[in-house]
Amino acid sequence: MLKEIAIGRIRKTHGVKGYLKVMSFSGEYDHFMDLEKITLKSKDQSKIFKIEEVTPFSGEILIKLEGIDTPEKGKLLSGWDIWVPREHAAHLEQGEFYHADLHGCQILLEGKVIGSVQSILESGSNDLLEIKTEKGMKLIPFNSVFIGGVDTENKTIELLEGWILD
Structure with a gap:
């Protein structure tokens, strides 16, 4: 079993401070609230980011990453997948699978x-x-x-x- 798992994808930026709109692969967002860092992956690239803030927004969430302070920097991460250790992914019920x-x-x-x-x-x-x-x-x-x-x-x-x- 994979030790890390993709839990979502960066959709686009929001506002002028580099906030990122996130799509959750599970449709749930609670497990994002306790994250301290994430790995973003796109094809053959991988970058680790510390999370400054996670906030609910219109049925989704916004994430603020350390070092991403402008919409221009955030836009470069659009489409990247969010990977975390398996224990930080959404909880599975009986009969559910990643x-x-x-x-x-x-x-x-x-x-x-x-x-x-x-x-x-x-x-x-x-x-x-x-x-x-x-x-x-x-x-x-x-x-x-x-x-x-x-x-x-x-x-x-x-x-x-x-x-x-x-």
Whole structure:
């Protein structure tokens, strides 16, 4: 399991002092309030920042980072992902998973490996697992009709209905 996890993305700047609007990947924002530092990542770049302030704003949050004091400096961070140690991420309820934990899982059908999760696509009602199989890429709805046991420790996901791959 990853020791760090992405919890959100810098959307854009707000105001003239370098505040940044943040989109939470979980839709929850409480876990941002206790953060003291974050790692921002964009492609092959990574920067660690100390947080000066986190404040609720219109159903989202604003973050003020040390050293980011102008909209121009803040704009350079738009689109960067916010990474934190796993213990600072949103709390998961039973049956909930971080997308990062599903990525790379082996898909098992009747105990046999038939593919692996390449990505997770967000859709209206259910996320879709993009699976790489011998027959190419397939999409499987991530719901209880098609998915049985999920074991993130052993990186396996049980597929209940094989016909969905046809």
